[in-house]
Amino acid sequence: MRRGAIALLAAGIVLAATSCADQGIRAAAQAEHDNLDGRGPITYVQGKDNSNVIRPLIDEWNATHPGEEVVFEEQSNKPDQQHEDLVQHFQSRDTGYDVTVVDLIWTAEFAARGWLQPLKGPMGIDTDELLEPTVTGARYGDILYAAPQVSDGALLYYRTDLVDHPPATWDELIARCGAARDAGIGCYAGQYAKYEGLTVNAAEAVTTAGGSIIGADGVTPTIDSPEAKAGLQSLVDAYRNGDIPREAVTFQEEQTRQAFQSGNLMFMRNWPYAYSLMNGQGSSAVAGKFAVAPLPGKTGTGSSSLGGHNVAINVYSMHKATAHDFLAFMTNKKTQEFFLSRGSLAPVRADVYDDPELIARYPYLPTLKTSIQNAVPRPITPFYPAVTRAVQNNAYAAIRGEKTVDQAVADIRSAIAAAGS
Known part of the structure; x- marks a missing residue:
């Protein structure tokens, strides 16, 4: 009798949870059509503005938008806490x-739950000047749910002083590791500690080899293709052979930079953040002795994992017209140049990468553009x-x-398969 009561209670909890989820989806679907013309003050939310990039931009906006001022809500420095705050x-x-x-990795989750305003129809934004991979990273299905704000690509x-030209392919890179051994140093390292950076590096190996981890539907696993296996095997072989140093399984970005520097x-x-640090620090052993190239691939340029962040409109916002205009402000050329100059953040606009004055100041820009493309x-x-x-666990x-x-x-x-079932 007690077991029956527990079963009924459990079933009731499941039904209640399902009902609440359905109600939330219906509410979000309705909210998508509300307040499209709404104007007024808005709140902008992001993590810590450590480089003081956002505050000057908001001041600039507020000076020319009376009645539509932006208030900055600053979250913590920790991505997990930022995510939890947004979900709540x-x-x-x-x-x-x-x-x-x-x-980037939250956009699909939030869009699937109906929390982000689709950027279509009157809420659409101009993406003609934006690098296509940054736009792809802001879509879920065939719909744009966010505006690319800043990007990133691996170099x-x-x-x-040891290499006269960069390797064009992964096999060429590995073939040159003898020069590193002769010099008594490690050959190659990325980020192989068990954290998000390992997913980034593993995904690069898989996609560069022509494979993928999950299908376009966001549910079907595709990691078991011969190409995907070959990509992961390339990292395994390089580590086993010593071409990737043993200590690299403890490396995140900074440990890798310090080893190279x-x-x-x-x-x-x-x-790209490492470029100026290694050229500008007096303690750098490689200042003036390094250059950058795109990641090497199977037969040419490899596939970086796309980095960066998007900026989206809350589907429940009362002032979506103002929010829409603020998204356009975030992606204009002047703002994108400011992200680069003040915060060393990779722009999402192609025309910024082609500016001769900026290339003179940031010599890595053409290579970074190739990486992001x-x-x-x-x-x-x-x-x-x-x-x-x-x-992470299995790689x-x-x-x-x-x-x-x-x-x-x-x-x-x-x-x-279990996650999508």
Whole structure:
């Protein structure tokens, strides 16, 4: 009798939860059509503005938009806390968070839940000048749900005192590792600690080899293709052979930069932020002795994982017309140049990368543009947290030799299938 009561109670909880979810989806679908002409003050939400980039931009906006002023709501520095904060406000249908910064990997999740205003019809934005991969990273299905705000693409850093030209392919890079051994240093490293950076690096290896992790539907696992397996195997082989140093399984971005900057690596995969640090710091052993190239691929330029953030409108905002105009302000050329000059953030506009004055100040811009143009977003899926955990755990085990690539891929596939079921 008691078991029957518990079963009925559990069934009731499931039905109630399902009913609440359905109600939330219906409410969001209705809200999508509300307040499209609404104008007035709005709140802009993002993580810590450590480089003081956002505040001057908001001051500039407020000086010319009386009655439509922007208030800055600053979140913590930690992405997990930022995500939790946004989820809580969206779930409660809070109208106060009008415009929010969303990480690329959150966009599909929030769009699938109906929390982001679709940018179509009267809410559409001009994407003609934006780099296409940044636009792809702001879509879910065929619909644009956010405006690309800042981007990022990985670069191959190489020692010009040891290498006369960058390798064009992954096989060429590995073939040059003998020069690193002769110099008594490591050959190549990216980010292989068990964290989000490993998903980024594993995804690059997979996509560069012609594979993918998940299908276009955001649900179907595709990691078990021969191409995907070959991509992951390339990292496993390089680590086993010593071409990737043993300590690299502890590396995040900064550990990789420090290894290269101290002269202990010949090649490094990292983001553009490292460029000025390694040329500008007096303690840098490689200042003036390195250059950058796109990541090497199977037969040419490889595929970086796309980095960056998008900016979206809360579907429950009361002032969507003002929010829409603020998105356009965030993507105009002047604002994008400011992101670059003040915060060393990668622009999303192609014309910024072609500016001769900016190229003179930031010599890596043409290479970064090539990287972003060839970039592929990490898996676009509403179940991203489960997907990235599966990739991190199993890629880490494969690189360390604790699992075969076949077993790691099978386990990733099973985890993705379970998440989408």
